[in-house]
Amino acid sequence: MSKPTFLAIVTLLATIAHRATGFIPASQYNQAAVLINDTIYVFGGSIIRPYTTVKSLYSLDISQPWISTNPSWVDLTITTGNSTVPLSDSHAMWPSADGESFYVWGGGNSRGQPLLQSGFAQYNTVTRNWTLPSAIINMPQQRDYISASWTSSGVAYIWAGEGDYYTGRPAVYQTFPTFYRLSKISFS
Numbered sequence: 001m002s003k004p005t006f007l008a009i010v011t012l013l014a015t016i017a018h019r020a021t022g023f024i025p026a027s028q029y030n031q032a033a034v035l036i037n038d039t040i041y042v043f044g045g046s047i048i049r050p051y052t053t054v055k056s057l058y059s060l061d062i063s064q065p066w067i068s069t070n071p072s073w074v075d076l077t078i079t080t081g082n083s084t085v086p087l088s089d090s091h092a093m094w095p096s097a098d099g100e101s102f103y104v105w106g107g108g109n110s111r112g113q114p115l116l117q118s119g120f121a122q123y124n125t126v127t128r129n130w131t132l133p134s135a136i137i138n139m140p141q142q143r144d145y146i147s148a149s150w151t152s153s154g155v156a157y158i159w160a161g162e163g164d165y166y167t168g169r170p171a172v173y174q175t176f177p178t179f180y181r182l183s184k185i186s187f188s
């Protein structure tokens with residue numbers, strides 16, 4: 001076999017292997033996403049019809065180029081089977097200061113089920129397991145449609161949101177003009 005032919009076959013096989021790792025996530029909305037180093041993580045959200053909240057977790061390595069019609073998504077949903085992993089959409093998501101985990105907080109779900117610890121949970125991208133950060137003092141009431149931003153030292157700021165049927169409250173809408181500062185161990 002000539003060298004150019006050999007290289008072409010190697011390239012073709014590499015392309016097939018690269019494509020084979022990707023899969024196409026189902027269409028959904030109100031999920032949250034965060035970038036940790038060179039990987040995007042997308043967690044939670046809902047399928048539109050019938051409205052069903054899902055615990056899906058997908059990652060996409062952006063350190064390598066990919067074909068735009070077939071990004072190399074990796075399905076990590078197998079890690080979310082634990083019942084303590086929050087069933088949430090319209091939640092907040094941010095990275096930990098050590099760059100190895102992400103946190104999620106708040107959100108609602110199609111079952112109208114209140115979440116443990118207002119939906120506060122941590123996923124370690126290295127060990128690939130979920131934990132509930134230990135009990136929090138001054139935990140704010142669970143809410144959905146929130147925004148969060150964070151500092152490199154691991155403090156997250158959460159703004160506003162709404163309490164409604166989907167956050168496990170009676171069907172009364174209540175908006176929160178409040179501003180929370182959240183570190184790993186306390187809300188203030």
Ligand SMILES: *[C@@H]1O[C@H](CO)[C@@H](O)[C@H](O)[C@H]1NC(C)=O
Pocket residue numbers: 036037098099100125126
């Ligand atoms: C992300 O980068 C930081 C800083 O280099 C490193 O400490 C951390 O372990 C990295 N995270 C992962 C998941 O590789």
Ligand SMILES: *[C@@H]1O[C@H](CO)[C@@H](O)[C@H](O)[C@H]1NC(C)=O
Pocket residue numbers: 127128129130
């Ligand atoms: C998390 O991962 C570590 C390392 O793989 C393992 O020792 C530990 O048991 C895991 N924890 C849970 C709650 O699964």
Ligand SMILES: *[C@@H]1O[C@H](CO)[C@@H](O)[C@H](O)[C@H]1NC(C)=O
Pocket residue numbers: 082083084130131132
């Ligand atoms: C689910 O996660 C919780 C919190 O980390 C842990 O205590 C529990 O052992 C886990 N359960 C299973 C079945 O993995």
